Amino acid sequence: MTPERNSRPRTLLILGASGDLTQRLLLPGLASLVASEVPADRDMVAGLRIVGSGRSERSRADWQKQVNAALAEAGVRAADARALVAAADYVVADPTSKADLNRIIEGVRAGLIIYFALPPAIVLTVADTLSKLSAEATKVLDTAVLAVEKPFGSDSRSAATLNRRLLRVVPEEQIHRVDHFLGMATVLNLVGLRFVNRLVEPVWNADNVEKVEIVYDEDLGLEGRAGYYDTSGALVDMLQSHLLQVLSIVAMEAPASIDPVDFRAATAQVLRATEVWSGPPVLPGTSLPSRRARYTAGTVDGDARSGDSGSGDSRSADPRSGDSGSGEKGRGRSMPAYAKEKGVDPSRETETLAELVVEVNTRRWAGVPFVLRSGKAIGVPRKEIILTLKPVGFVPRGLTGTERPERIVVGLKPSSVTLELTMNGDGDPFGLDRHDLSATLDAAPITAYGEVMRGVLGGDPTLSIRGDVAETCWRIVAPVLNSWRRNEVPLEEYRAGSEGPAAWRRDITPR
Numbered sequence: 006m007t008p009e010r011n012s013r014p015r016t017l018l019i020l021g022a023s024g025d026l027t028q029r030l031l032l033p034g035l036a037s038l039v040a041s042e043v044p045a046d047r048d049m050v051a052g053l054r055i056v057g058s059g060r061s062e063r064s065r066a067d068w069q070k071q072v073n074a075a076l077a078e079a080g081v082r083a084a085d086a087r088a089l090v091a092a093a094d095y096v097v098a099d100p101t102s103k104a105d106l107n108r109i110i111e112g113v114r115a116g117l118i119i120y121f122a123l124p125p126a127i128v129l130t131v132a133d134t135l136s137k138l139s140a141e142a143t144k145v146l147d148t149a150v151l152a153v154e155k156p157f158g159s160d161s162r163s164a165a166t167l168n169r170r171l172l173r174v175v176p177e178e179q180i181h182r183v184d185h186f187l188g189m190a191t192v193l194n195l196v197g198l199r200f201v202n203r204l205v206e207p208v209w210n211a212d213n214v215e216k217v218e219i220v221y222d223e224d225l226g227l228e229g230r231a232g233y234y235d236t237s238g239a240l241v242d243m244l245q246s247h248l249l250q251v252l253s254i255v256a257m258e259a260p261a262s263i264d265p266v267d268f269r270a271a272t273a274q275v276l277r278a279t280e281v282w283s284g285p286p287v288l289p290g291t292s293l294p295s296r297r298a299r300y301t302a303g304t305v306d307g308d309a310r311s312g313d314s315g316s317g318d319s320r321s322a323d324p325r326s327g328d329s330g331s332g333e334k335g336r337g338r339s340m341p342a343y344a345k346e347k348g349v350d351p352s353r354e355t356e357t358l359a360e361l362v363v364e365v366n367t368r369r370w371a372g373v374p375f376v377l378r379s380g381k382a383i384g385v386p387r388k389e390i391i392l393t394l395k396p397v398g399f400v401p402r403g404l405t406g407t408e409r410p411e412r413i414v415v416g417l418k419p420s421s422v423t424l425e426l427t428m429n430g431d432g433d434p435f436g437l438d439r440h441d442l443s444a445t446l447d448a449a450p451i452t453a454y455g456e457v458m459r460g461v462l463g464g465d466p467t468l469s470i471r472g473d474v475a476e477t478c479w480r481i482v483a484p485v486l487n488s489w490r491r492n493e494v495p496l497e498e499y500r501a502g503s504e505g506p507a508a509w510r511r512d513i514t515p516r
């Protein structure tokens with residue numbers, strides 16, 4: 006049975022609608038489609054019934070207000086929002102209860118999309134519950150699409166189990182494994198940048214590239230998400246999922262087309278060839294291919310250059326801010342030490358900053374280290390991909406200032422592409438300096454989650470993670486998770502608002 010694509014009316018059932026993901030990302034993503042100037046986007050959401058569900062008591066009117074607020078925030082005119090808001094409904098239900106799910110799903114008369122906006126720990130139970138529903142509900146599920154968030158399982162085995170159990174509910178083509186980094190405009194732009202530009206395409210390989218860094222450093226802290234984050238940490242939250250997906254596009258061969266089969270085969274090939282780095286040390290100060298650290302108290306104010314190594318000394322927090330910490334976004338915020346955040350179990354040794362070096366064992370990339378890094382509470386957020394190029398084979402005698410390598414820097418947020426070139430500096434034509442050729446891209450009108458929703462609602466799996474790939478990503482990081490569990494890699498500290506432990510700072514190529 007094929008999913009009912011774009012058949013209208015359809016019902017989007019969000020399980021866990023009272024949560025952070027729904028509020029901050031899913032509804033704004035949907036709203037960006039409604040606000041889109043592209044008719045096909047608006048078409049995708051026209052006639053949609055957005056049903057929120059959760060155990061929390063909540064009224065239909067409250068939910069409609071929340072949907073309406075997201076639409077208004079995206080600039081949707083009240084007249085255009087009216088039908089969607091009026092059709093929106095909220096059902097108090099436990100997603101692990103058969104009776105509750107039967108009650109909701111039996112009533113669905115049109116194409117059903119179920120979005121699991123739920124803590125990863127209960128996803129398997131919910132999948133199992135879905136596989137045991139009444140005949141009437143099961144009939145509705147026959148054509149349903151299931152959208153499942155990351156992290157998908159907690160290791161290769163549990164990911165394989167989850168795959169099998171989801172397949173008891175719907176076939177693979179109706180499962181959408183979400184990774185919103187694949188919906189980021191800049192990540193998708195990599196495909197065009199890499200494969201269409203004569204200047205870029207020929208240098209994108211081990212003959213020309215010394216090192217690739219994929220960095221996603223955020224100034225945000227825990228943001229009240231201890232329940233989830235404290236059991237995952239930076240490696241699982243960011244590297245195992247998002248950054249490996251970015252790597253798969255950075256390193257893939259040109260697919261024959263950008264249809265889902267070709268595109269996903271090309272990215273899967275990269276991840277199947279990816280392993281923890283086994284070559285000579287890449288991260289200075291350690292012979293290991295990974296490092297981890299967590300933040301101590303500090304102030305995130307954007308001026309991190311004087312950051313220290315994270316002594317755990319809460320005196321570095323800004324006493325004037327009166328801010329209790331990471332519950333808010335923005336700058337100039339004092340943050341408590343991660344270990345003192347509400348809901349954190351300090352004995353878990355959860356890392357908030359992780360670095361991992363991997364290799365991609367393909368003809369194109371063998372021998373090139375790929376450094377993945379992501380941290381929270383970092384003073385100067387950096388979200389970019391940096392390709393450091395190898396020096397040219399010959400430099401005419403007399404040219405000076407050629408030591409600094411050229412780089413291609415792709416900004417993930419904000420979106421930009423910069424070619425860092427060596428050219429003549431002021432005055433002396435043969436004394437060279439670094440100059441940037443930079444293009445800043447306008448913010449995409451469709452958010453990354455809007456792009457995800459486009460795929461989910463449109464039944465297009467191009468940006469959905471294949472089931473086997475979800476398992477592969479765990480295989481890649483398993484040796485690191487194991488060595489961290491065995492305490493072979495020390496958990497270092499950095500002050501919130503700094504750039505990470507002092508000893509690490511020089512390693513990520515400075516801008």
Ligand SMILES: NC(=O)C1=CN([C@@H]2O[C@H](COP(=O)(O)OP(=O)(O)OC[C@H]3O[C@@H](n4cnc5c(N)ncnc54)[C@H](OP(=O)(O)O)[C@@H]3O)[C@@H](O)[C@H]2O)C=CC1
Nearest residue numbers: 021023024025026027059060061122123124125154155156
């Ligand atoms: N938040 C984010 O920034 C991002 C989140 N994600 C992913 O999205 C998913 C959801 O994240 P998020 O919204 O932050 O999660 P939350 O912790 O906010 O949980 C979402 C909802 O799930 C329900 N819930 C919690 N525990 C249970 C339980 N034991 N049984 C049944 N329902 C439960 C709660 O609703 P109620 O109590 O009303 O039932 C809660 O509001 C996760 O997989 C996460 O990794 C992905 C990218 C970003």
Ligand SMILES: O=C1O[C@H](COP(=O)(O)O)[C@@H](O)[C@H](O)[C@H]1O
Nearest residue numbers: 155185223225242243247418453
């Ligand atoms: O999935 C997640 O992503 C966000 C970072 O993505 P962004 O689009 O919000 O910048 C990260 O903060 C969060 O911890 C993680 O769960």
